Each structure stands twice: as C-alpha cells, then as structure tokens.
Amino acid sequence: MTDPNNVLVRVENLKKYFPITGGLFGRVVGAIKAVDGITFEIKKGETLGLVGESGCGKSTTGRAILQLHRPTAGKVFFEGVDLTSLSREELRRMRPKMQMIFQDPYASLNPRHSVGKIVGEPLVIHNLMSGNALKERVAELLLLVGLNPAYMRRYPHEFSGGQRQRIGIARALSLNPSFIVCDEPISALDVSIQAQVVNLLQDLQEQLGLTYLFIAHDLSMVKHISHRIAVMYLGKIMELADRNDLFDDPLHPYTQSLISAVPTPVPKLERVRQRFILTGDPPSPANPPAGCVFHTRCPLAVEECRTLVPEYREIRPGHYVACHLADEAGSSKIITEVIPLSV
C-alpha cells in the first residue's frame, strides 16, 4: 500500500516500560507502561501529529524513537536501519539526522552560553566545523530561523520566548537533520508568538524537505500543521488517519470525545455544538484496564471491550483504529455531529 521507499521512520510494536521500585531495598515492584505496543510509519516530508492527554506517552514515544530512551521492546527503523540494534557508536553516527525540539524554550537553552555557542555546539561535538566556517554556518542558521546573525554574541535571557524557541530550532537544524521530533514546541508560547513558530516550522519543512513528528495536546494546532494524525491513550494508539479523514469521520469513541471537547473561537458555533464530555480521569499507566484500555470511560463499551484487547487494524486505506465497534462501514458515533460545521 504505502511505497516503502517513501517511508522515513517505521515503528513496530514499540514498548517502553519504566520500572516502579518500592519497599526497603528499592526492588522493582511493577512497571509504568508508558508506551505499550505501538506501530506506525512516518513518510518522508510529512508531518505526523501525535495527540493525547497528559501522561499518555507522547514524549516517551518521541524519545524512544530517537533512542534517547532505549525501548523495552519493538523496533524502530530509520531509513531502513533498525536503530534498536545499533551500538552506541553506530547510533552516534546516525544522530545528526534525527533531532528534537523541546517544549520549554527557557529550560532547554544553557543560560551561560552565548547564542552562537548554543547553535554551533552540535557541529563542534561532532567535529564537523570550527573557526570561521562554524561562525558562518551559525550566522546562516540564525538567518534561516528569522533571527539577526548579530545576536550570536548575546545570551538566552535577552530574548523573548518565541525568539528562544527559534534559537532551539536553529540548533536542531545545525546538523542538517532529515527528521525532527517537535515535542510541544509551542505550548509555552503566547498565541501571537505560536503562529510565528508554526509558520517557521512549515516554511522550513518546505525549504529543506524536513519530516516532523509533531507532539501536542492542542488538537486545533495539530490539525493545522499535520498531514496525518495519531491519537494516543494510555500508551497505545487508538486511531491514525489523514487529518481530514480523522476529523470528518473519527472512528474511535475516544477521538470523537476529544474532538468534541476542543473549543473553537466561534461563539455561535459553541452555543449550539454537541459535546460528549468524558467523565473522570484517565486510569494510571501502572495499572491499565484489561481489554480495551479506554473501556472505563467509553460510553459505548460492550462486554467484549472489558476482556478482549481490540486489534489495531487498517479499516480503510490509511485509516487505522483499535476499537471493537469499528468496521469498514464506519463506526457508532457517541454524538451525531462530531465535527463542528461552520455557522
């Protein structure tokens, strides 16, 4: 179905468990199943959005793909190479191609380093450049993200949040990566600044042919920037589809409720919109429910859901879902009109 040459990243049954230690001797007494068996592909040049509630395993997924967390099980192929089988040295050589942009533009930059040093550091670590060549490359990178190259000598505290995020992006681009994990890159920024950073990411993708995994909890923004979207809940992918398919016909009850909870800046629409508001909180990933992990909050759950894990399957070309109630014809809807129509 998908052209294998067109796939940049392939994730197969990826798991990442964190040990829970307890008792007097700090023995392992259980595991947090942060990521629990997920499979998907990211195509060259696309943006795959990853959404879900806090703690559902989005960041862990991003980190496990880049091998910043070594996975508990499963495989991650990058350009056809299984990263999980590589030694540290082999991985080091792959690193330049895969980078990460972090949520917090304040915490992720070393306050004692000049902007020039921060942006050029990866080039120095990988022994790729020094002297004037390095300076020129840093100037080029700053220009690329819309910053004045003269800022090279300044320090992070002299910049606004949006500018700091640009510095982080310039640094991530320094090694000419083909793939960038953007972990909530705009969550800490003000609305007017968010748009600047999102536009920049889109422009860079076009200019440089970048591939993004874009992690966020803001569904409107994910819809805006992504080509395809994966919805995660308690360590598993519930649904994955093209962005318009996902919003036009969400097959999973969790996706439906998530979309219905997102407010829009359209008062007339908000007043008449149907909502299905989930009750309670997500269960703990240390002790996920049996069967479908969503069954404890699912308004449509049947007996099967409590005992049998629904298979994550391609129900229509390119539209994947893990729900017992979905089939080719579609699925039951918890509300009749999940997508708000403009009024």
Add this chain to the structure above:
Amino acid sequence: MPTILEVNNLVTRFYTLDGVVHAVNGVSFHLEEGETLAIVGESGSGKSVTMMSILGLIPSPPGKIESGEAYLYDGYERRDLLKMSDAELREIRGGQIGFVFQDPISSLNPVLTIGEQIAESLVRHLGLSREEARDRTIELLDLVGIPDPKARYRNYPHQFSGGMRQRVMIAIAIACGPKIVIADEPTTALDVTIQAQIVELFLRLQKELGMAIIWITHDLAVVSGLADRVLVMYGGRVAEVAPVDDLYEQPRHPYTVGLLGALPRLDSRESRRLVSIQGAPPDLLIPLKHCPFAWRCEYAFDRCWEEIPTLQPAGLNRKVACFYDLERGKPRHD
C-alpha cells in the same frame, strides 16, 4: 442588568530592583449581575494583577496601587474595595467574592483535609457550627461533581487529580454564595477533556446560583462559548471590550484581529497560513507615551506614536482604544 462591580482607572505598579514595572496602567471596566465577563490577553498583559488589586492581594512592597476605584455594589450602596481595611477585605474574599486560581495545588493547604478547608470558610464567613459546616461541605463537594463526597471529605489535596483539585477550589469559591466569582485561568493547566468538564461545571453552577463570573484566560477559544462580554488586555491596558459575538465577528482593535488570525480553526478543512503578529509585547519597565501596540501594528500612523489611545465608545455596548477606525478603514477623528 444592574452593575455589581465598577473599576475605574486602576493603576498598579511594582517597584523592583530592575526598575518600576508598569503592570496595570489605567484599567476601567464594569461587571453586571449574573453575567460572565472574559478577560483575555497574553502573558504579562496585567490580567492577574488587575484582579489581585481588586481582591487586595497585591504584595506590598514591591506592589503599589497608585490610583483608581473598585466599587462593589450592594443594591443602592457601593463600597470602594481599594479603600477597605485588610479585615474588611478578608471578609469580602471568600464571602461576596469567590476566587479560583490557575494552580490549585499551591492554593490548597497540603496538611489540611479537603473537607476541613471548605468547612473552615463556612465557619468563618457564615458562622455555621462545625456540624453544619461539615454537612454543607459534603453537599458542596457533591455539587461540584466529586464522586463519593463523604469519603472524599477526609482526603488530602495530593490524593486528588488536577481536575478534582480544581473542583475543590470551585467548591471553596462558591461556598458562601458569592455574587461574583473571579476565575484566573482555571483550566489552563488541565487537559482538554478535563477543561470541558470544568467549563460545563461553571455553566451549570451559574445557572443554579446566578453569580457573575470574571473568567481570565489567554485562550480566545475557551471563552467563546462561555462569555457574555469579552475584554481584551494589552500592555496593562484595555484594548477593547465588546459583547462576545461582536468581538469575534467584528474585532475593532488591530490586536484582537491579530489574535483571532493567529488561531488555527478546527472547523475548517483547508489550512490557511496563520497570521502572525510580528515582534513581542511591550517592556513594562518603560513608561509609554504612545499606543502600546504601535510597533506591531500594521495600521499605525503618526498619531499612534504621539499619544496613548483611550477607551472610546465604538458601537452598541462596545469600546475600543485605537486611533484607527477598522470599520471605515481610516483614522478615527474625535
């Protein structure tokens, strides 16, 4: 509806080692009985300092309320909150005015049970006996949607999730039947599903109890279905205030136009490029002599650099602080 709160020309500054922070620079607005007023603005625009000034919660030093009035109306009587003693303000806070803050964990006392914290307010403000306060607290926990309230009464804050803690804060805010509830970013730290629960809770409580709500947020989407009127703040000033539909459909201040353009839309299939407002908000250490939005504004002309625009009527029930008339596409003359 009659006015219940009227704020005139509030000016609040902070005298810090770096200099004077001009946090709130002449803010005026009113609140009507039973309505929801949303106060929207970016980080540092002075939303919280405005509300803290009214509630008498500005730390002093470094903070100082330089001038202004904040009248709380009670029938034909009105009292200026800014002139009240600390004791009087303590009586008002949690009594006639309830409040909910963004971060429930730091506003709850970690060593007191949830029940004790709510009951304490009832004993203090309403003079209930311990027994009465306990029963009323359990009713309140039930009202804000805490399951099994009798058992939960004895829990400590750390045993509650973020959403449940926010429900407890709301229970405390409404405990004494306030006429006004001020909610400062009550859902910002929460997931969208939990945010929807809290919004629904507020709407239900307002219907049942009839209080007026001031909802502070930086998120124009979350208040669009909630507010009757919206007030937009920028650089410690009011940029624009209008009924909710008018503000979203026909924003009259260039900053509001920019904010709305910067939002992605869930309700559209094609992705247009987001409008980004270039540059950053003003540095509040520098007192301004011109429009605080001038250097980011695509409509700015000479006058915008010469004086500060004040709030002027601009249509029915709405006001705007801008020299440019967006509706007619030319400078305003007055």
